[in-house]
Amino acid sequence: MNLRQLRYFITVARLGSLSAAARILNVSQPALGYQLKALEGEMEVVLLHRHSRGVRMTDAGRVLFESGMKALEAFSEAERSLAPFGRSAGRRLLLGVAPTPGRALLPDLLPLAAGVGLQIVARQGMSDELSQGLLQGDLDAVLCYNVPGLAQVDIKPLYKEDLYLVGEPSVFDGAEEPVPFDRLATLPLVLDGKVRSIRRLIDEVAATRKTRLDLIEVEPANVKREIIMHHGRCTIVPYGLFLDEIREGRVAARRIVEPALERVVILGVRQDIAAKAASMLQALMQPIVARILDGGALRWSALDGATDKEHS
Incomplete structure (x- = not known):
């Protein structure tokens, strides 16, 4: 087992979807499937059951998921420890979050981001405060309720x-x-x-x-x-x-x-931040929102014309 295979497995297992994980990891779905099959072959155990709506972990998969998450966090901590010695901060993103969207989305978003090399530093606040922080350059992105007048900001509505x-x-x-x-x-x-x-x-x-x-x-x-x-x-x-x-x-x-x-919840990203970090953040967010919408527990509603509900 290598680190790439472990990251691939953790991302697929968390999202429950090969296609969503492939988009986030920026690999083709066949290549991702090949690496997972190779991992299962090396370990001589089935880690994921494939079904019509995606994948689910086996008992062995759940064991690897728990230990693998700890391993990835340890690896990320090792990377962070070298930051004072010249590691580029281009993949570090300051994200402001309103309390309710933050509570629902951050627990899945943060480890997924760490797994693909994007360090998110989350700061909580009310939507009006967060929008001001974004406009003043104190934040790179916000996850909040729609606030009018956000110039120089790319806005992606997520759900109602x-x-x-x-x-x-x-x-x-x-x-x-x-x-x-x-x-x-x-x-x-x-x-x-x-x-x-x-x-x-x-x-x-x-x-x-x-x-x-x-x-x-x-x-x-x-x-x-x-x-x-x-x-x-x-x-x-x-x-x-x-x-x-x-x-x-x-x-x-x-x-x-x-x-x-x-109210509409949005992801707002400053136009002057690194394009790769912005696109990674958007790609990470979409399958998490889609899964919560499907689950229905939070009573969210999809936006009219939304199509981001692929799970296969």
Whole structure:
């Protein structure tokens, strides 16, 4: 087994797709398949089962995946340790991420990027702050909600997110599913300050519909979460922000309709960064988003006309 074979196997196993891995690794699919077959032949064990929608790991494959990830991280750490001695920083990318997209995408994105030699340094922030950092040159790319006025930035829309009403289950007694926007006037809310993008969207719709909301403003996320979990107020957020609590039954979620509150998540990349790093980042992101869309757990929606759903 060599390092290239291990990287190929880890990438295919994580994505569950030979074609997606081939695009990211910049090799042909037949060449990738040949290397995987060679690896299985050398180890005398089947690592991947092929099926109509892609591949899945065997028990042996899962063992290699776990140990192989540690080996690749050790190799990457060895490379990073030589940076002060002249290693080029051309493949290092500063990525700003909004909390909800970051939580969903970074756990898969970071090890995949490391496996193909792209070092991503992630910084979290709100979408407005991240867009300013991008325009000022403090960030190379952002993964956030669409913000107008991003000049000199290549923008790739990734998916849509509906906003949900989230709160203790008792708050929703008798509340329909989904919840019409005007119904929010009868529920106690805790929301971000007026400068935040979700709050601006809510205020715009409320003003248009002449809906008066019962709300308090809280900026610190930990304080807002405490109020939602234990003090009888609801909030309006993407479904994924409270995914664990929803699954455990500690909070309930209702989609807001009439009108639906939607936001588009984008990947924005400064036009002056290295073209290879930018194209690698986009290629890495597409299959991760497609897999989450197919899974449905985060309630994301594909964009109209989206075609990036290949899995074979």
